[in-house]
Amino acid sequence: NGKHRLTDDVERIVQEHLQYVREDVSNGWDLIHQDGEMKVYRREVEENGIVVDPLKCFHTIKGVTGHEICRYFWEFQYRMEWETTLDSTKIIEALDPDTVIFFQLHKRVWPAAQRDSCFWSHIRCISNSDEDQPTWLVVNYTTPHPLAPIKSPQVRLVANVALICETIISEPPLNPKDIKRENIQCKLTYVAFVNPGGWVPSAALRGVAKREYPRFLKRFTSYVVEQTRNKPILF
Ligand SMILES: CCCCCc1ccc(-c2ccc(S(=O)(=O)CCO)cc2)cc1[C@H]1C[C@H]1c1ccccn1
Numbered sequence: 001n002g003k004h005r006l007t008d009d010v011e012r013i014v015q016e017h018l019q020y021v022r023e024d025v026s027n028g029w030d031l032i033h034q035d036g037e038m039k040v041y042r043r044e045v046e047e048n049g050i051v052v053d054p055l056k057c058f059h060t061i062k063g064v065t066g067h068e069i070c071r072y073f074w075e076f077q078y079r080m081e082w083e084t085t086l087d088s089t090k091i092i093e094a095l096d097p098d099t100v101i102f103f104q105l106h107k108r109v110w111p112a113a114q115r116d117s118c119f120w121s122h123i124r125c126i127s128n129s130d131e132d133q134p135t136w137l138v139v140n141y142t143t144p145h146p147l148a149p150i151k152s153p154q155v156r157l158v159a160n161v162a163l164i165c166e167t168i169i170s171e172p173p174l175n176p177k178d179i180k181r182e183n184i185q186c187k188l189t190y191v192a193f194v195n196p197g198g199w200v201p202s203a204a205l206r207g208v209a210k211r212e213y214p215r216f217l218k219r220f221t222s223y224v225v226e227q228t229r230n231k232p233i234l235f
Helices: 007-020 066-074 076-082 202-228
Strands: 030-035 038-042 055-062 086-096 099-106 115-126 135-142 158-169 184-195
Touching: 007 115, 007 135, 007 158, 030 202, 038 202, 055 202, 066 115, 066 135, 066 158, 066 184, 066 202, 076 086, 076 202, 115 158, 184 202
Parallel strands: none
Antiparallel strands: 030 038, 038 055, 055 184, 086 099, 099 115, 115 135, 135 158, 158 184
């Protein structure tokens, strides 16, 4: 894909996430939610009195590939189908076929001011030769943009989010064309570093995050299972 003004930033952040995804959650992380295969962890971090807790979620979804999960997460046209915390979302620039810039208005969480966000969003396939299936990932990373002016009273979020997915094929048949959805599953890791961009009561923000992240991950993954049920498998 063509080089553009953010190529180096995208490369750097993608590599950082590929290192970070391997870090285990045994020390310093609290398990804040578990639902079947989904485990949500959080570290309590404050910057200048603002809660910026990193979030890490592990989930295994039967019947879908990592490519399908990343595709539905990255593609603009599906977003309002699964995102319940947005008032609006739009693409304001396409940098290359795999990298766009979104501007989003997040639903107001009373009594805090409404948040908006502007980030580059990049989808990529990383073929790791040894394993059979490649890793697919999406990174959403805050960036300024002339078409996303910061306008009071909205407060600009600072977000660095990654969705990293592996595809597992159990009992692979001799001919890959015979692979069925019951033989595939996606192991996903979702990490989110979100700074709300302005002071929010710590307990309130921790409460919203604890409720909203599991809800959004459950709703999003269920949406992809529904959408792909009778479609050919996208590896
Ligand atoms: C006073 C509350 C301020 C709002 C805080 C806030 C805003 C955005 C986000 C967020 C930003 C990006 C993403 S994404 O994965 O890139 C998808 C694209 O939309 C996802 C979640 C998170 C939170 C934190 C609360 C937490 C929360 C979690 C899931 C939904 C709503 N609120």
